[in-house]
Amino acid sequence: MRTPTDVYDVLIAGAGPTGLVLALWLHHQGLKVHIVDQAEAPAKDSRAIVVHARIVELYRQLGLADDLLELGYKLPATNLWFDGQHKAQIPIREFGQDLTAYPFLLIVPQSEHETMLERRLNDLGVHVERKTKLQDFVDHDSSITATLSHQPGGTSSTINASYIVGCDGAHSVVRRKIGAKYEGDTYEPLFYIADIEARDDTFINGEGHLIFTDDTYNLLVPYNKAGHVRVVGLTTQRNNDNNDHGSPTHEHGIAFEDVRPQITKATNIDITKVNWFSTYRSHHRVAEKFRRNRAFLAGDAAHIHSPAGGQGMNTGIMDAINLAWKLATVLKQTNMSEDAKHQLLESYESERRSFAMMIVKSTDTGFTLITSKGFVPHIVRTWVIPYLAPLALKFDAARGRVFKGLSQLICNYRASSLSRSGEGAVQAGDRLPWAEMDEEDNFSTLRYVCWQLHAYGEILPHLEEWARDNGVKVFAFDWHDQYVKAGLVKDAVYLLRPDQYIAGIFEGPSIESELKEYFATRGLKC
Structure with a gap:
């Protein structure tokens, strides 16, 4: 109080x-x-x-x-459907297995x-x-x-x-x-969102389903509980302010019973209960x-x-x-x-x-490509998503790029004043690459909210002393070929910020002086 x-x-x-x-x-x-x-x-x-x-x-x-x-609930896969035909199953949990300890979408x-x-x-x-x-x-x-x-x-x-x-x-x-x-705009389409309980062997199977029908779409995402599903879609109904179905309506005047035929046409699932329903317009804005x-x-x-x-x-x-x-x-x-x-x-x-x-x-x-009308969005919905996207995702490089973007592993601060300039696949400002060794990983030390050093391979004798004197935690990892695959450099030292992003990568005999310079030029203490 x-x-x-x-x-x-x-x-x-x-x-x-x-x-x-x-x-x-x-x-x-x-x-x-x-x-x-x-x-x-x-x-x-x-x-x-x-x-x-x-x-x-x-x-x-x-x-x-x-x-x-x-x-x-760890979503194992999602499925693509077009006009009632199953086009592809995308095994999401296989996309990021070499990138993170959590290679899935968590619902x-x-x-x-x-x-x-x-x-x-x-x-x-x-x-x-x-x-x-x-x-x-x-x-x-x-x-x-x-x-x-x-x-x-x-x-x-x-x-x-x-x-x-x-x-x-x-x-x-x-x-x-x-x-x-608050610069940006509001999307024109009106969306519905519902949490339902349903029965069906095809669509209520613990996997996600993206279903394109009549130039609109419906998305089904399962919860932890069997039969509980989130359904999201683009409404095909006009606003109906005088709705008299007797079921809950949202401010846009549309009730669940208005979108039920749309869901039934796309999936034919047996909806037994509606736990929550709403409609909304989506926005895209940045202050x-x-x-x-x-x-x-x-x-x-x-x-x-x-x-x-x-x-x-x-x-x-x-x-x-x-x-x-x-x-x-x-x-x-x-x-x-x-x-x-x-x-x-x-x-x-x-x-x-x-x-x-x-x-x-x-x-x-x-x-916009999924929801807009016009020739290009139509081609994306009818050809690119159901046919070309699954084909591209058969390649590891494409799967990795998709997972990094979707999971926000791609986020980096390379242009930040806190990032020491460098070059290579992994640079200052990047998330520290994840690597697993003997059922342990190099992220186990990141439970500390503080500056820390990761040394992969040989560590300079005085570096640990400098780290101790300056309140920086230092962790040494014996070199292994697995680190090459992750993009780490042998005998390099990685300075990590308290939020787990790389502030600088240091190599050679002058690491200690370069670390001092990093903190001094930014007016920081460890």
Whole structure:
């Protein structure tokens, strides 16, 4: 329970997955956080259900990966259908076996995901202040003062913090306050989304199904429970504000009974129960800036995506982990210059906004080709997806590229000021390549949220002493040919940031002096 005199390191507006992950990572690094949300409890509906491999990797840092895997369902394959004919089965779990310990799409309802995160936060003594909305805040340059509105009753209170982060969604108060335009557009098609229970030997088989019928599509994704399926599709119904089916309708005036014939025509499944139904229009937008002074944006407040590939929630979680260690650094490193603090915090926007722009562009392209009318989209739906795509995916190189892009393993910060320039297949700014040896992997050390060194092969005698004196953890791995396949270099030393990305790759006898230069030129201490 907070008191009116409490001062926090970080105030977080919004307790969705992005806000909860940010709170967990900040607390883990010793910061005092407060998180508020308008809702009375975690969301009961679950638009976001896919958690990608990169997120599971990052969750290992705080021991959350096993809990998430216990909740989720590992989608083994997806199937392509066109006008009632099965065109291909795509074995997703074979795509990333040499890339990550988690070579699958993990299906976890967002409601269960949020509940897991909030339970862990509560176990640590941090509780979401529910039924509380951020009304406004004032940035004093050295701190912020926020005004909160509480329900029921509409009473207000103020809270002081060093920084504020808006994880408060597409209608973000923080984004409006910092004057960031939300540039992009709204897709014209109207979509439906439903969680159903059904019976069928063909489509209710534990695999995903992408079904093209009548120039529209329906997507079926199974849950953990047998017979429970998420169905998403492009509606073929016009808005019907006077719906009289007697079943729940959404604001667009369309009820599940309006789309049931569409689902039946595509799949002929026996739907026994509808647990949730909604309609929505999808958007693609990116805020023109992610930061102004002591205020930051993350998640849907900063970017919103088409549903193609399930990238939105995953991108927001990566925002949170990227920002958390940078806020912790500037708040805990007392002798850090103001210029160095500014440069480090600026790197959040430069790194995450460029990635968000890339994701929005790629998902927009794919989404438009699937949903638009016209000759080219029609050719993509009728020929490229059902015939050419499965053929291309028979090649390992193509499968690897698809998995890296889908799972966000492709994310890199090579252009960042925090990345030491280099060349080669693996460079500074990249995710550390994963490699498994004797039932152990080189990611096992990444449970520490700190700077660390990975030495593959011979390690210089004084490097461990330097690392110990500077508070950097160092881990030595005996060289093996498996590391060549992963793209690692023998006898090279990899400096890893607290968020598991490579800051620099060092070789030769001058590693120690080059490490000193890296930190000194950026005003950082390890």
